[in-house]
Amino acid sequence: MFFASDNWAGAHPLIAESLVKEASGAAAAYGTSDLDRRIEERFNQIFQREVTVFFVGTGTAANSLALASVSRPGGVTFCHSEAHVTADECGAPEFLTGGCRLVRVEGPGGKLDPAALGAAIDRYPPGAVHQGRPMAVTLTQATESGTVYSLAEIEAIGEVARTNGLPLHMDGARFANALVALDATPADMTWKRGVDILSFGGTKNGCWCAEAIVFMKPDMAVDMPFIRKRSAQLFSKTRFIAAQLEAYFEGGLWLDLARHANAMATRLRTGIAASNRGRLAWSTETNEVFAVLSKDAAVIAEGRGARFYDWPVPQELPNLLGENDKLIRLVTSFATTEDEVDRFVEALG
Amino acid sequence: MFFASDNWAGAHPLIAESLVKEASGAAAAYGTSDLDRRIEERFNQIFQREVTVFFVGTGTAANSLALASVSRPGGVTFCHSEAHVTADECGAPEFLTGGCRLVRVEGPGGKLDPAALGAAIDRYPPGAVHQGRPMAVTLTQATESGTVYSLAEIEAIGEVARTNGLPLHMDGARFANALVALDATPADMTWKRGVDILSFGGTKNGCWCAEAIVFMKPDMAVDMPFIRKRSAQLFSKTRFIAAQLEAYFEGGLWLDLARHANAMATRLRTGIAASNRGRLAWSTETNEVFAVLSKDAAVIAEGRGARFYDWPVPQELPNLLGENDKLIRLVTSFATTEDEVDRFVEALG
Amino acid sequence: MFFASDNWAGAHPLIAESLVKEASGAAAAYGTSDLDRRIEERFNQIFQREVTVFFVGTGTAANSLALASVSRPGGVTFCHSEAHVTADECGAPEFLTGGCRLVRVEGPGGKLDPAALGAAIDRYPPGAVHQGRPMAVTLTQATESGTVYSLAEIEAIGEVARTNGLPLHMDGARFANALVALDATPADMTWKRGVDILSFGGTKNGCWCAEAIVFMKPDMAVDMPFIRKRSAQLFSKTRFIAAQLEAYFEGGLWLDLARHANAMATRLRTGIAASNRGRLAWSTETNEVFAVLSKDAAVIAEGRGARFYDWPVPQELPNLLGENDKLIRLVTSFATTEDEVDRFVEALG
Amino acid sequence: MFFASDNWAGAHPLIAESLVKEASGAAAAYGTSDLDRRIEERFNQIFQREVTVFFVGTGTAANSLALASVSRPGGVTFCHSEAHVTADECGAPEFLTGGCRLVRVEGPGGKLDPAALGAAIDRYPPGAVHQGRPMAVTLTQATESGTVYSLAEIEAIGEVARTNGLPLHMDGARFANALVALDATPADMTWKRGVDILSFGGTKNGCWCAEAIVFMKPDMAVDMPFIRKRSAQLFSKTRFIAAQLEAYFEGGLWLDLARHANAMATRLRTGIAASNRGRLAWSTETNEVFAVLSKDAAVIAEGRGARFYDWPVPQELPNLLGENDKLIRLVTSFATTEDEVDRFVEALG
Known part of the structure; x- marks a missing residue:
C-alpha cells in the first residue's frame, strides 16, 4: 500500500x-x-x-x-x-x-x-x-x-x-x-x-x-x-x-502506464468517497488523490502498512479540516495494483 | 575496435x-x-x-x-x-x-x-x-x-x-x-x-x-x-x-572489470611497441594508452574501423612527434576483447 | 519641493x-x-x-x-x-x-x-x-x-x-x-x-x-x-x-540631520492633516509621509513643482482610496526646508 | 615619497x-x-x-x-x-x-x-x-x-x-x-x-x-x-x-594629470638609471617604474620614508636579479612632486 x-x-x-x-x-x-x-x-x-x-x-x-x-x-x-x-x-x-x-x-x-x-x-x-x-x-x-x-x-x-x-x-x-x-x-x-x-x-x-x-x-x-x-x-x-x-x-507504453495510474487513482477516490472514515479534499483528475481522514483512521491505516504523506492545507481552503482531521496525499503509479487500492480503502475501516 | x-x-x-x-x-x-x-x-x-x-x-x-x-x-x-x-x-x-x-x-x-x-x-x-x-x-x-x-x-x-x-x-x-x-x-x-x-x-x-x-x-x-x-x-x-x-x-566485480581493462591496455601497449607503424608516446599503467602513429597508419586504422581520439602533445614533450606523426589516445574498458586489441594492432600494418 | x-x-x-x-x-x-x-x-x-x-x-x-x-x-x-x-x-x-x-x-x-x-x-x-x-x-x-x-x-x-x-x-x-x-x-x-x-x-x-x-x-x-x-x-x-x-x-551631526529630516516630516504630516485636499494614509514616525490626495490635487501640486512618488496601496488596506484618490509617498531629508514643506502644503490648495 | x-x-x-x-x-x-x-x-x-x-x-x-x-x-x-x-x-x-x-x-x-x-x-x-x-x-x-x-x-x-x-x-x-x-x-x-x-x-x-x-x-x-x-x-x-x-x-584636467604622473615617472626612471644603487628592470612608458635595487638600498630607502611594493619577477626574465637584488614597483600619481622623486633618488644613496 x-x-x-x-x-x-x-x-x-x-x-x-x-x-x-x-x-x-x-x-x-x-x-x-x-x-x-x-x-x-x-x-x-x-x-x-x-x-x-x-x-x-x-x-x-x-x-x-x-x-x-x-x-x-x-x-x-x-x-x-x-x-x-x-x-x-x-x-x-x-x-x-x-x-x-x-x-x-x-x-x-x-x-x-x-x-x-x-x-x-x-x-x-x-x-x-x-x-x-x-x-x-x-x-x-x-x-x-x-x-x-x-x-x-x-x-x-x-x-x-x-x-x-x-x-x-x-x-x-x-x-x-x-x-x-x-x-x-x-x-x-x-x-x-x-x-x-x-x-x-x-x-x-x-x-x-x-x-x-x-x-x-x-x-x-x-x-x-x-x-x-x-x-x-x-x-x-x-x-x-x-x-x-x-x-x-x-x-504507447507511456500512455498505458499513465492511464493505469490515473485509473488506480479513480478507484481510490471512489473507495474513499464511499468510505465513512474519509472523504475527498477536492476533486482531482490524475494520479494524485487528496483525502481528509480522521487522525484515528490515518493511524490505523499506517499501522496496516499504508504509506502516504501528510499535506499542508491550501490557503484557499481554511475550513477544510475538522478538529480531528488531517489532510493526506495519496499517489498511484504504473505499479499500483487494484488489490493495493482496495486494501487501503478497507484499512480505513 | x-x-x-x-x-x-x-x-x-x-x-x-x-x-x-x-x-x-x-x-x-x-x-x-x-x-x-x-x-x-x-x-x-x-x-x-x-x-x-x-x-x-x-x-x-x-x-x-x-x-x-x-x-x-x-x-x-x-x-x-x-x-x-x-x-x-x-x-x-x-x-x-x-x-x-x-x-x-x-x-x-x-x-x-x-x-x-x-x-x-x-x-x-x-x-x-x-x-x-x-x-x-x-x-x-x-x-x-x-x-x-x-x-x-x-x-x-x-x-x-x-x-x-x-x-x-x-x-x-x-x-x-x-x-x-x-x-x-x-x-x-x-x-x-x-x-x-x-x-x-x-x-x-x-x-x-x-x-x-x-x-x-x-x-x-x-x-x-x-x-x-x-x-x-x-x-x-x-x-x-x-x-x-x-x-x-x-x-569484487568492480576490481575484476578494472583488471580486465588494464590487461587489455597492456596487450595494446605490447602490440603497438612491437609494431613498426607506431610507438608508445609514454608509459602508462592503467587502461589508457598514448601512441604515436604515422598519419598514414592512423588513417588506415580508422578506415578499418578503429575509433580513437587525437590528443594534444603535452607541453613537456615538445619533440614527441615527427613531421608525419600524430599522437592518439586509446582507452580500453571492461568490454574490450583480446580480439579487438589484436585486430587494432594488425590494422596498423 | x-x-x-x-x-x-x-x-x-x-x-x-x-x-x-x-x-x-x-x-x-x-x-x-x-x-x-x-x-x-x-x-x-x-x-x-x-x-x-x-x-x-x-x-x-x-x-x-x-x-x-x-x-x-x-x-x-x-x-x-x-x-x-x-x-x-x-x-x-x-x-x-x-x-x-x-x-x-x-x-x-x-x-x-x-x-x-x-x-x-x-x-x-x-x-x-x-x-x-x-x-x-x-x-x-x-x-x-x-x-x-x-x-x-x-x-x-x-x-x-x-x-x-x-x-x-x-x-x-x-x-x-x-x-x-x-x-x-x-x-x-x-x-x-x-x-x-x-x-x-x-x-x-x-x-x-x-x-x-x-x-x-x-x-x-x-x-x-x-x-x-x-x-x-x-x-x-x-x-x-x-x-x-x-x-x-x-x-553628532548624523543625529542632528536625522532629527531635522524627521521634524520636516512631522511638519508635513501636520500640514497635510490640516489641509482639506489630502489626508495621511497612515501614521509614520520618521522622514517618510504617506498621504492620500485627490488625483486633482496631486496634479496641481506637481504642476507647482512638487516631486513625489505614487505608491502602491498595501494589501492590508484595501479600502484606503476613494475613486478619485491616489496614494503618494513624500520623503524629507537633511536638506528639506520649512519653506519647502509649507509651499507643498499650500500647493495642495 | x-x-x-x-x-x-x-x-x-x-x-x-x-x-x-x-x-x-x-x-x-x-x-x-x-x-x-x-x-x-x-x-x-x-x-x-x-x-x-x-x-x-x-x-x-x-x-x-x-x-x-x-x-x-x-x-x-x-x-x-x-x-x-x-x-x-x-x-x-x-x-x-x-x-x-x-x-x-x-x-x-x-x-x-x-x-x-x-x-x-x-x-x-x-x-x-x-x-x-x-x-x-x-x-x-x-x-x-x-x-x-x-x-x-x-x-x-x-x-x-x-x-x-x-x-x-x-x-x-x-x-x-x-x-x-x-x-x-x-x-x-x-x-x-x-x-x-x-x-x-x-x-x-x-x-x-x-x-x-x-x-x-x-x-x-x-x-x-x-x-x-x-x-x-x-x-x-x-x-x-x-x-x-x-x-x-x-x-582637459584628466590629461594634464596623467601627463604629470607620467613625467614624474620619467624623472624617476632617469634618476634611478643615473644612480649607482639601482637600475631599471625594464623600460616603461607610463606612471609605473620597475627597478632593481640592492636589498640594502631598498632597506635604506624605506628607512628614509620611501613607500613602494616588492614585485614578483616575471617568468620571462628569470635572470633579472642578482643574489642581493630585489625587484620593486614605483608608481607616480597626479600628486607626486619633483621633490618627492628627487628625494627618493637621493635616498638610494
Missing part, C-alpha cells in the same frame, strides 16, 4: 529490459549515438514538429535548466505559489539560473489564474531596474494538487505570456498523466497552446531516470548544450536514458 | 540485470531506501572506516559538488594543468562552487608536482584579499595521462595540502583502474594518504551511471545534502544507482 | 568639506589607512562594543553582502513582504549570495509580525532538503512604510531568530532616522535586541556615498574581506568613505 | 571642490539627473561617437560587469597572465559573470601576444562542449607592467578578436596615462582599433571614486542596467561620480 509518491516505484519491466538489451556493444558517448538520435527523432513525431531535446537526470534539473536557458540579469519567473520549482527544489532554479527569482502567483486548484498572473507581471513595468524584469512564466501540468489545466486554460496562460513577450515553460513531471486525463495530443497540450519549453518527465511514470527538456522552437536551444554541461547534467552514457525512453514510447 | 573512450561501452550484464531485479516493488525515494543504506554500509567496509556517501549523476557533478562542499568566497583550487576539472568540464566546478577558481599547476606525466604545488599555494599569502585564498587541492587518480600516482606520491601531495590547511580531493573517475594497478586497498589510496573527499566513479568501469562523492570525514559532509539538491543532483529513484553499485561491488 | 526620495539630496556641506580636507596627502589604500582605522574605532564607541566594520558603496551592497556572509546552500532568508531587499534590489541579494532565496512574511505597518515569522520558519523543518533551510532573518529599521519598530518589537523578532538559531540582520538605510525617533542608543536598537549584522546607511542622511556593514560579533566577519572584494565593493581610496563618516559623526 | 600605488593619493583639489559645489540642491537619483546626462554627453564628445556609459564604484566592478555583459554559459575570457582581472580581483570577474572562466595567455612586457592569443582561442573549437567556448578578449591599457600597447598592437589584438567573433574589452584603469603616452585620441585607442567595451578609470588619476563602463556600441549595453543593479553597483546619488568627472574632464 505505497501511496507516498509515484517515485517510490521502481521501473517498468520493459524499461528495465531495454537497459539489458542495450548494455552490450559500443556507441558514441555524450548524446551522439544512433540510439540518442533515434529517440530525438521520436520526440519530433510525438510533438508533430521539429523539437530539440536534451536529456537530464532529474526533474529539478529539467526545470532549472529550462529556466536557465531564458534567464537574464534581474530576471523574474512567475509560478504558482505551490509549484514544485518554488516549493520543493531547494532553490535549484534560483541557483542554476545564476540568481534569478521566482515570484509566486495564487490561483485556485493549484493552477495559475491568468488575471492574477497578468497583474503580477504588470508590477514590473519596463525599465524599472529596481524591481527587476520578467523573464518567464512556468506552469505545472498536471499540477501539484492533482488537477489538470484544460487546453483552454493553458491557452489563456499562454496568451498572458505571449502578450508580455515572455517564454512559457511547462513542468511536465506528470506530463503523461495529464495528457491521458485530457485525451489530448502532446502538440495540443504544448506548443499549440503557447508552451515554448517543456520539462518532459518519464521517471514518475515507470522509468528509472529519464527526464528531458524539450524546446518547441529549436532556436531557443542554442545555449543549452553549454548550460547542461556546466551544470553537470551531460551524461556520458546517455544511452541509459535513451534506452529507457525507447521502451517507454514503444507501442 | 572502439578505443575512443571507456564511456563508449554500455553496462556490464550483471549490472544491467541488477536493475531488472530491483525494478519491482516500492521503496522510499531520495536516497532513503534500505538498498541505499546497504550500499552506503558497503562503502564503509570498502574504505575500512565510516564514510559518508552521496550518489550523483556524472563525474563532473561529483567533482564540482565535492569542491562546492569546501568552497568559500575568493577560493582557489589547485589542480594539474591537464586535470578533467579544468580541461573538460565546461566550467562546471567554477559555476557550481559559485565562482571559485581553478589554478593550474604543472607536473610531468599528468601528475601534480609537490614542489610546484607548494610554490603555487605560496603565491596566496594569508590575508591577501586581492589574490583570493586557497581552498582545496585536487588530484586525479588515475591521471588523464594514463599514469598512476604511487602511494608515496599521493602522500606527498597530501602533505602539502595538510601543511597549508587545505582539504585534498581525489577525482577517481578511474579509481578502480588505479587501485588494481597499484594493488592497493581503497583506504591505502585515499584517507591513509591524506585524501579527504573522493569522486568515486563507476560509470567508466561498467556501470550505466553510478558516481558517488565519498567523504572520508563525515563532519565535512554536513552541507552536502543541500548542495546536492540545489544542484539538481538528488535523484528520486536513487535505487537505480544503488542497484548498479550492488552488482558492481558483489564478489 | 523635492519629496521624491531622501537620495535626491546632495551632501551636507560639512561632509563635502571633509572630502576637500582629506584630498591632499597620501595614505594606504584598500581600507588600511589611519583614517579608516580611526573611523572603525569610532564605530566601536558608537555601538559600545567591539564591532567589525566594512565600507561598501550602496545600501543594496550592504544588505546583499551581509546576507552573503551568512549564506549557505539551500538557504532561505525571511523578510517583510515590502522589504527593500525583496522589492527594490533587482535580485542583488539572491545573486550576491549565490542563489539564496528570500521568503516574504506579512505584517502590518511594514513590520514583520513575530508570530507570522515563526510560522514561516516552521515550514522549513530540519533536514527537509527539498524546501531548503532557513539561514537568516532581516528586518528594516526604519521600515519602508515610514514606521519604526519599537525596541520591544525588535527584541521579539530577535527572540524568534535566536530560538531558531538564525542570525538577525537589520537593514538600516534609515538607521539614524529610526534612532532619533526612538531616542535610543545604537546599542539599544541593535545588539542589545538581538541584531547580529547591521547595514548602516549614511547616504540617505547627508553623505554622498557612505554605507557600512557592521558586525556586532567580529567572529562572524571572517569571510567578509573576501566576500567584499569578490563582489567588487572594496574601494581603493576608502578614505573617501571614511572622510565622509568622520564629518558625519563629528559632534 | 609615496610610490606604493597611485591609489594612495587622495583627490585633485578641483575634483574635491566640484563635490562641494554640487552638494546643495536636489536632483533625480540613480543616474537620471541633468548632471549625469551632461557627463554622458561629454563621453560622446570624448569618444567621438555615441557611446553608452555606466558609472560604477571600482575598477574591479567595471571589469567584472563589462565581462558579465557578454557572458554566456560555458564562457571563457582570454587575458594576459598578469592582468588585473586574473591576478588581483579575488575572482570577482568569475563570480559576477556567474562562473565564467579566465584563461591566461602569455606575452612579453605584460602585453597579449596576438599569435599566442589566436592559438589559445583555437583550443576551443566550435561545439566542443567539454572545454566551453570563447566569450571575450580583454587587454589592459596601460598594462600592469607599465608598458603601453601601440595603436597597431591594439589593432592586432582587435583583429584576432574580430576574426573569432569575440568582443574586445579594454581594462583602462590607467587609460589616461596610456593615452597621453601615445598622444592618441580616445577614439584612436579604442573603437577605431576594435575595442567594444572600456573600463574607464578615473580613480587612479585624481578622482576619489569614479569608474565607468563605456560601451562603444550602445546595442551591446541593453542588459547592463540590470547587471549593474543586481550587482549592487547602481549608486543612488550618482551625482557624486558625475560631479567628479565634470571637473576631471573640464579643460
